[in-house]
Amino acid sequence: MTHHPASELAQFEMMVEHNPSLKWYAVADAAQHKLLPGVVVHAGCKVGCLFGASQGSQISRYTPHLVEMKSPSKDSIEWKWILRNAQSHPCVLVIATEVNFETLFCHLIRCTEVALPCGELMFFAFWDPAILGALVGQSDDLSLHVKGPILSVEQRGALMRHMAQLWYWGRNGDIHVIKGEKLDTFRTALPLRLDQRQVDELVEASVPDHILYYLELNQPLLVDKIPPADRYELVSRSLQRAREIGLIGVGDMLNFVCLEIIYKERMQQDSQILDILDRIKNGIVDFREAIKEFP
Numbered sequence: 001m002t003h004h005p006a007s008e009l010a011q012f013e014m015m016v017e018h019n020p021s022l023k024w025y026a027v028a029d030a031a032q033h034k035l036l037p038g039v040v041v042h043a044g045c046k047v048g049c050l051f052g053a054s055q056g057s058q059i060s061r062y063t064p065h066l067v068e069m070k071s072p073s074k075d076s077i078e079w080k081w082i083l084r085n086a087q088s089h090p091c092v093l094v095i096a097t098e099v100n101f102e103t104l105f106c107h108l109i110r111c112t113e114v115a116l117p118c119g120e121l122m123f124f125a126f127w128d129p130a131i132l133g134a135l136v137g138q139s140d141d142l143s144l145h146v147k148g149p150i151l152s153v154e155q156r157g158a159l160m161r162h163m164a165q166l167w168y169w170g171r172n173g174d175i176h177v178i179k180g181e182k183l184d185t186f187r188t189a190l191p192l193r194l195d196q197r198q199v200d201e202l203v204e205a206s207v208p209d210h211i212l213y214y215l216e217l218n219q220p221l222l223v224d225k226i227p228p229a230d231r232y233e234l235v236s237r238s239l240q241r242a243r244e245i246g247l248i249g250v251g252d253m254l255n256f257v258c259l260e261i262i263y264k265e266r267m268q269q270d271s272q273i274l275d276i277l278d279r280i281k282n283g284i285v286d287f288r289e290a291i292k293e294f295p
Contacts (some may be wrong), residue, residue: 005083008175012072012079015096015165022164024069025095026082027127030061032091037065040078040092046101047070050108059157064127066105069094069144087173088229090129094167097180107162111188117196124191125206127158130232132206135159136178143171145236146205150198158188173233208236211254222261234261241267245281252287259294270295 015022032182041047045068053059072079080090083092097104120268125131131139136156137149151159159207160166163180170176200223212235215223223231235257242256267273276293279285285293 008083009072009074015070022096022098024071026067026069026157027064027093028067029064029091029127031063033089036091037067039081040067042070043077048105066108068101084209086169090171096164098164099162104162111159113191115191116192116199118214121191129170130209131205133169133170134175138176141170141176143233145208150201154188155192158190158192208232208239211235211257214254222258245277247287255291281289
């Protein structure tokens with residue numbers, strides 16, 4: 001897929017032209033790119049770790065930061081970096097808003113946790129494109145593993161509070177915009193409280209990344225020949241097929257993804273394999289036992 005940073009910049013510049021009073025920020029995830037947030041910090045602009053850590057500390061090297069940005073410009077080194085790298089790394093969100101740095105910073109800090117049905121707080125990576133798109137149900141993001149929306153209208157309004165628009169790049173490199181004014185409601189408090197369905201969908205949205213991380217770390221020979229840009233979609237598609245035959249456990253799903261990589265199109269064409277998968281789906285044979293029957 002071909003992407004055009006110039007056309008993406010034009011989207012931002014058009015926003016500036018029609019709304020010159022807007023302020024611009026980036027949420028830069030240091031865990032996804034080692035040069036962040038420093039590479040997008042313009043001299044004199046504010047930056048803060050969303051986990052409250054001081055700049056340069058060990059925690060700050062692996063956590064997201066809010067960065068104050070100058071207005072989008074083709075002459076900006078910081079904007080050039082974002083447009084060149086965000087489409088291939090899930091590392092940056094762009095936010096346009098009328099509020100100052102401190103107001104947005106405090107809001108985003110409160111968004112880094114959600115309350116579980118039992119009342120306990122859970123880490124909430126809303127800045128991850130695969131999570132964010134699922135949270136709001138971004139219909140034009142075809143790369144989403146969980147389509148969503150996970151959040152209710154009021155919860156989405158609470159998450160997008162203060163934001164005029166937010167842009168993110170999906171796992172296939174396409175840019176997507178969330179328009180905050182359509183979701184802006186002030187009746188839902190932060191941190192957001194999720195019900196069990198929402199928790200389950202949120203966990204599911206993160207599964208492809210966990211599986212892919214394990215494969216790249218522990219089974220590199222399986223994925224080395226697969227272009228990095230294609231790996232997420234392959235894993236997500238394989239997990240959907242694993243669900244279709246009733247697999248639930250992470251270990252079983254991981255093994256199924258490995259089989260899909262090894263056997264490729266034979267998983268949908270080989271009559272012997274299709275018979276095995278059908279027997280797994282109908283509960284005739286256990287998946288772990290069935291693996292031994294693969295040709």
